[in-house]
Amino acid sequence: MPSITVLEFEKLIDELEGNIRKTREIAGRENRDVGVEIEDLEKNRDALLREFFDALTPWDNVLLARHEKRPYTLDYLPLLFDDFLPLHGDRLFDDDGAMIGGLASLDGKPVVVIGQQKGRDLKERAQRNYGYARPEGYRKALRLMKLAERFNRPVITFVDTPGADANVPSEERGISEAIARNLREMSVLRTPIVSIIIGEGGSGGALGIAVADRVLMLQHAVYSVIAPEGCASILWRDPARKAEAAQAMQITARDARALGIIDEVLPEPLGGAHRAPEATGEVIKEAVVRHLKEVGRLSKTRLLSSRYEKFRSLGRFIDPEAPEDSATPPAENPAVVSP
Amino acid sequence: MPDWFRRRHAPPGVANDSQSTGVPDVPAGVFTKCEKCGRILLAKDFERDLKVCPRCDHHHKLSADERIAHVADPGSFQEMDAGLSSADPLGFPDYAAKAAKGVSVSGRPDALVTGTAGIGGYACVLGVADFRFMGGSMGSVFGEKFARAAEYALDQKIPFVVFCASGGARMQEGLLGLMQMAKTSAAVAQLAEAGVPYVSVLTDPTTGGALASFASLGDIILAEPEAYVAFAGTRVAQQAQTHKPPANYQTSEFQMEHGMVDRIVPRKELQTTLVRVLAFFGAPQQSSPLAQAAAAANGNGEMGEPAKSVGRNGKGPH
Known part of the structure; x- marks a missing residue:
């Protein structure tokens, strides 16, 4: 589980994107080809994003x-x-x-x-x-x-x-x-x-x-x-x-x-x-x-x-008198019905 | 004040517990005291007065059974779906323990009791929330029993009368709790579409998701005096409040002043008021539970057409 929130994480991503931008600017000024470097940086960014977003907490979703x-x-x-x-x-x-x-x-x-x-x-x-x-x-x-x-x-x-x-x-x-x-x-x-x-x-x-x-x-x-x-x-x-x-x-x-x-x-x-x-x-x-x-x-x-x-039909409860065939109970608890 | 005017000893039979409550405590059984003004009352008078304080008119909360005993004709109440209980669908922290406590305090498996009853001879379906079960909150059981009761009223074409005492949606069931607002309101819509009367009685407290759903949808909405009737409870509202609230804010009286309640009815007049309302609706007469059962069995009684399939699972009151 990530130890920082998504908002803190976004600051890191912002920094990374700032670096990408700067690299582009410098390259443009000095007329250098940095396509490979930028591609690497962007890959790196997307990998970080993917890793973090795969492990989002519910609270991160709130944020x-x-x-x-x-x-x-x-x-x-x-x-x-x-x-x-x-x-x-x-x-x-x-x-x-x-x-x-x-x-x-x-x-x-x-x-x-x-x-x-x-x-x-x-x-x-x-x-x-x-x-x-x-x-x-x-x-x-x-x-x-x-x-x-x-x-x-x-x-x-x-x-x-x-x-x-x-x-x-x-x-x-x-x-x-x-x-x-x-x-x-x-x-x-x-x-x-x-x-x-x-x-x-x-x-x-x-x-x-x-x-x-x-x-x-x-x-x-x-x-x-x-x-x-x-x-x-x-x-x-x-x-x-x-x-x-x-x-x-x-x-x-x-x-x-x-x-x-x-x-x-x-x-x-x-x-x-x-x-x-x-x-x-x-x-x-x-x-x-x-x-x-x-x-x-x-x-x-x-x-x-x-x-x-x-x-x-929204609701889950226990109905002792529910006929066996009246509902499809979730497997983990046969007594629970979602009518 | 000179010291000798102070009472040094508690009156006989009354233990002094003023440190914790500011009101003398009393032994169980013979005496009780008003929760609001602290007046010491004889328990049997208190019961006779339907738990209304004779001095300050405070309407104490009633259990579902007390409420049923008060409004339903003696022996007429036949409970429906009494066995439904909550399933802790989210595995929510402490929910099982709180529900178990609710069961032991209220003697009921959840917060809503439903059944058929006669009120002044008029047949109806009665739903009564019991605040002692997790604050009368609306979980899956509450919504299901409400919907089944409404569907039974629809099927029988008899009025549905609901006493609300609820803090709102049950947080411990998360979104399933929230959805009970939609479920109960949709059930009420079915009654409205079919012209089956629905009477809502707001008692202390009626708040949050309960007030923002079925409780506010009565064809007639009655309320007990000084009940706490609010959209957002105090703890939630504190964060939002930017306007100065009036003195009677979020009471039945406030809600009636603002057009949200038809009538405030003191508890001792509730039963007779309900009878008048049911009479207006032309509710079918119910002479006695026995006669009702006989009529249903004959398929030709005052209750109207007998139910071919009663309730959701083909079960009527039992």
């Missing part, structure tokens, strides 16, 4: 998911869609900067796009409330989903939030009700929904736009019931044990796939999505198109019944 350079929803939209037309407001109270949405076309087909959005700089972070969506965000998202339903357009949602906003005004305006309503309404929305967890899948705030026919997740994104710091402070009264909590809660894409929570892990370029956003965008687009095609074939009745079954 990558929260990376300040990680592509956000708005970075992916131009890579996936033509002519995104942003739409604003929940028609009830406000427009939430942490939740964006609008119309777009995916390979020429009209879709509704919804996504949580963090800010890049201080000003934008404040405007987007650091990605903590407020009740208006969830209500705007639902308004757009209902629009999609009425006009029979698929919905694509991008999940990237530390959690829903828990400040006083959000509590006053019913943040819980807004999320709960989305969970209920999305489970019966009569149009296909595909969700992609692109960064932080923070608890109910993430789930509030992720009750979908297909849930996809980028390789280094995380999805968790509570932030690791919150889990550590509640369980052990010590937020510093966050890495331990991240490990215990099984929050990586691979974990989520193994638990049957998500449908597919989308691979990221070596070193993480921020090192090659365009390539990441291509991977997301290919997967979204493929999954939409699959669920788009289902009748509305089938679509809704399989969406219900998908979430209905």
